[in-house]
Amino acid sequence: MGGPHGHQLHFHGHSRVHRAPAHLKILALLAFMLVVVATPRGWYPLYGGHLAALVTVVLLSRVPPVYLLKRMVVEVPFVFFAILLPFVATGPRTEFLGLTVSESGLHAGAALLAKATLGVLASLTLAATTEPQDLLAGLARLRMPVLLVQIMGFMVRYLEVVTDELRRMRIARESRGFTARNPRHWPVLARSFGALFIRSFERGERVHLAMLSRGYTGKMPT
Amino acid sequence: MHVPDGFLDAPTSVATGVVAAGVVAVSLRKARAELDDRTAPLAGLVAAFIFATQMLNFPVAGGTSGHLMGGAIAAVLVGPWTGLLATAVVFLVQCLLFADGGITALGTNVLLMGVVTVAVGWGVFRAVQTVLPKTTAMVPIAAGIGAFVSVPVASVAFVGLYAVGGTADIPLDNLTTAMVGVHLLIGVGEGIITFLAVGSVIAVRPDLVHGARRVLAARELEVRTTRAAA
Numbered sequence: 001m002g003g004p005h006g007h008q009l010h011f012h013g014h015s016r017v018h019r020a021p022a023h024l025k026i027l028a029l030l031a032f033m034l035v036v037v038a039t040p041r042g043w044y045p046l047y048g049g050h051l052a053a054l055v056t057v058v059l060l061s062r063v064p065p066v067y068l069l070k071r072m073v074v075e076v077p078f079v080f081f082a083i084l085l086p087f088v089a090t091g092p093r094t095e096f097l098g099l100t101v102s103e104s105g106l107h108a109g110a111a112l113l114a115k116a117t118l119g120v121l122a123s124l125t126l127a128a129t130t131e132p133q134d135l136l137a138g139l140a141r142l143r144m145p146v147l148l149v150q151i152m153g154f155m156v157r158y159l160e161v162v163t164d165e166l167r168r169m170r171i172a173r174e175s176r177g178f179t180a181r182n183p184r185h186w187p188v189l190a191r192s193f194g195a196l197f198i199r200s201f202e203r204g205e206r207v208h209l210a211m212l213s214r215g216y217t218g219k220m221p222t
Numbered sequence: 223m224h225v226p227d228g229f230l231d232a233p234t235s236v237a238t239g240v241v242a243a244g245v246v247a248v249s250l251r252k253a254r255a256e257l258d259d260r261t262a263p264l265a266g267l268v269a270a271f272i273f274a275t276q277m278l279n280f281p282v283a284g285g286t287s288g289h290l291m292g293g294a295i296a297a298v299l300v301g302p303w304t305g306l307l308a309t310a311v312v313f314l315v316q317c318l319l320f321a322d323g324g325i326t327a328l329g330t331n332v333l334l335m336g337v338v339t340v341a342v343g344w345g346v347f348r349a350v351q352t353v354l355p356k357t358t359a360m361v362p363i364a365a366g367i368g369a370f371v372s373v374p375v376a377s378v379a380f381v382g383l384y385a386v387g388g389t390a391d392i393p394l395d396n397l398t399t400a401m402v403g404v405h406l407l408i409g410v411g412e413g414i415i416t417f418l419a420v421g422s423v424i425a426v427r428p429d430l431v432h433g434a435r436r437v438l439a440a441r442e443l444e445v446r447t448t449r450a451a452a
Contacts, residue, residue: 116229123325185281186280190415193290203267204267
């Protein structure tokens with residue numbers, strides 16, 4: 001079970017951004033993104049300002065920009081959508097790069113692209129500089145219900161165990177010569193889901209019993 | 223697919239966030255009734271399970287693939303309130319630790335892919351269950367139908383939110399046709415996979431399936447009096 005600290009997106013470091021209290025980072029992310037989302041489209045200099053502020057934080061965090069850029073692939077589907085917008089939106093037409101496109105769609109697409117990119121980059125920065133347990137403590141300080149923090153804690157703690165279980169099942173399937181190629185193979189995958197659910201649920205029951213035997217009364221010891 | 227930041231305007235994002243927080247608060251109390259003090263570990267593991275199922279892609283025709291949204295299957299397997307809690311936590315973790323789905327769109331994502339799919343999936347499941355015969359064999363069928371319906375309904379809810387707080391003026395009828403058309407197809411996949419997966423759990427551990435409880439409770443002890451095989 002060895003492996004690096006933290007989670008998939010975490011980048012180990014000791015910068016000022018890494019050391020900042022997690023609850024402040026979450027609030028800052030939320031406030032920053034609310035401002036970004038509320039920025040009217042067309043105010044492009046202001047988007048430049050947002051980006052500059054974000055880049056400053058990234059530089060302060062000393063997380064290599066390439067590390068973050070590589071992980072921005074989650075945004076790809078929305079890039080397609082943003083590129084599509086000028087063609088499907090209605091309203092007055094305008095010329096852009098030799099194509100006739102909807103003017104409002106063009107602006108909306110550009111604004112969506114800018115906002116989504118800022119959002120992904122800002123979220124990545126938080127994820128890269130904050131360890132899961134700090135994040136949980138931060139959420140608890142922000143008065144998120146204790147039970148919800150606990151559920152999230154268990155999810156984060158067992159995420160890799162469960163996904164590893166799924167990976168082992170895949171290796172087992174493939175070592176028997178199975179590759180899912182078309183919908184005819186769905187029953188096999190669905191049985192994996194069923195098995196994974198039973199294993200996860202039973203693991204939850206075992207964890208609960210183990211906790212009870214260590215004196216769990218509904219609150220986590222701190 | 224998660225809604226990113228900036229897809230809906232700020233007032234709509236805040237409003238969906240408030241509604242989602244309210245629903246989560248209610249389900250926190252109701253889930254205790256479903257799971258008592260086992261809530262934290264079990265809902266956490268169920269959330270990890272849903273996260274994992276969203277990672278397993280199943281192949282669709284022509285080299286494309288899709289994955290489960292998981293709201294309906296969670297509702298049938300662990301009950302609507304726990305299912306809701308688990309899906310909401312999945313979106314929270316995806317947003318904060320995986321940068322998947324914007325933080326201002328968190329409420330929207332929880333509402334659309336958590337609350338709507340769980341509520342519709344469970345509602346349809348219960349409705350179909352009252353019509354079908356009360357046997358364990360019918361539970362996966364009802365679950366599959368619930369899952370199938372939940373996906374297009376979630377896409378209609380998305381169009382509704384977009385009509386209120388969308389940031390581009392796409393003609394709504396076009397958007398509705400495209401969204402519902404695509405999601406009917408996705409719903410077929412979701413329905414079939416849910417049907418098969420719930421069936422495989424029922425075959426091994428029917429007691430774990432929340433949606434099968436009434437059927438199991440109504441089942442009478444059967445004493446077979448045929449001679450034992452020699």
